[in-house]
Amino acid sequence: MMSYAQWGNELYSGKRSYNIVKHSRAFLLSGIILIIISLLLVGFRGLNQSIEFTGGTQFIVSNTSDANETIGEGILGDQGVNQGIRATTVAGNSVRIQTPTLDTDQAEQARSALATAYDVPTEDVQVNSVGASWGQDVARKALQSIVIFVVLVSLLMAIYFRSWTMSAAALISLAHDLIITVGFFALVQVEVSPATVIGFLTILGYSLYDTVVVFDKVRETTHGVLDQERYTYGELVNLGVNQTLVRSINTSVVALLPVASVLFLGSLLLGAGTLTDISLALFVGMLVGAWSSIFIASPALALMEGRRGKVKAHDQAVLERRAAQAQGSDGKAEPIRVAKKSPGQHLGTSAQPKRKNRR
Incomplete structure (x- = not known):
């Protein structure tokens, strides 16, 4: 092998x-x-x-024992957010929820509701808002x-x-x-x-x-x-x-x-x-x-x-020359071996560096 x-x-x-x-x-x-x-x-x-491109509000619920994404989606649905909700589990014990842009009152109400639903302190629910512009x-x-x-x-x-x-x-x-x-x-x-x-x-x-x-x-x-x-x-x-x-x-x-x-x-x-x-x-x-x-x-x-x-004319001449050579050798062209030397092959003394004459 x-x-x-x-x-x-x-x-x-x-x-x-x-x-x-x-x-x-x-x-x-x-x-x-x-x-x-x-x-x-x-x-x-x-x-x-992501929210960085579209703008919106993001909630990150940390240190929860039940990182179920549907809980957050349901809570925000109860808050009147019915479209554009994306919930993702992060690091196993955190949930990231992204929504369209909410005003300050809506964001605070949602934050408190999420803290209650996931049974964590309010401080463990981070809120970030990104403007559309x-x-x-x-x-x-x-x-x-x-x-x-x-x-x-x-x-x-x-x-x-x-x-x-x-x-x-x-x-x-x-x-x-x-x-x-x-x-x-x-x-x-x-x-x-x-x-x-x-x-x-x-x-x-x-x-x-x-x-x-x-x-x-x-x-x-x-x-x-x-x-x-x-x-x-x-x-x-x-x-x-x-x-x-x-x-x-x-x-x-x-x-x-x-x-x-x-x-x-x-x-x-x-x-x-x-x-x-x-x-x-x-x-x-x-x-x-x-x-x-x-x-x-x-x-x-x-x-x-x-x-x-020039390249096209050169290639055409090479192919014509090869076809003529093939006709003169039982109609078979030799296999093309492009590389002139194999790795490790001795190149001869002419390829060795020349020593400079010192005066």
Whole structure:
């Protein structure tokens, strides 16, 4: 049985290769379908926005022996609040209840009624009110932060790679990750809070990092692509993707393990709350980001570059030359081995550093 290290070495050397670029259209089409579904979910189901975005009144009942959510819902219903009530158990012995905005008298009456119903002192019932204008301002700032992030990323990618196709492919990957993650929140109706927005920004950073790692290797493998006649641009991109596949898997696993611990253990032990808001966004976003850096960003780059005049003409010449060689060898082309050297192979004395002459 092949070891994981051996599998990684074969991917790096080109002995084993998964032709991801060949199926670029299929991967991109699947991404577009998921994006459309996510947008439809957001449009029709909407997001379960927290009180920080919508405004309202929040009650937190602490140290109760019976953290039954229906008790709080029933009490507020008796107080004349019949719509927009959301009750959640927090940390096992606390209940968080959110309602539309109540005036001061209504809030105090509800507070006393909740204290009596849950058999706790009035001091253990906290009341917070958030104005609608403040909530709108928070939502606007959250949107602005995402837009600013995307603009800065565009400039960074353009400067770092000096290639508009790489910048565009990275932005496509970022949009893919963000929209699908938001669509997931619309599907499961988990509350979206400011902490969730922080999670969205974090996954954009993670996705960008993973994409830059892949593109850095792709830039290395495609360097001087027009100066050789053996391989097409897409084949060299595919080599770079395969060479970074193991690293992407390792990075994703290492990043997901602590987030999964926070998400599942934190939710079970502490109940729903800020930990769930941010950890769920991170968990879903990192999964989608690991996928997109390999199966969305790189195929998009290969397709865009493949349509450029010089690259397109070069690829056509390579394929024609290969077809002519295949006809002269019983109609069979040799297996494509892109990597010139295997890991650990001696490069010869010419590759050794030269000693400087000292006077």
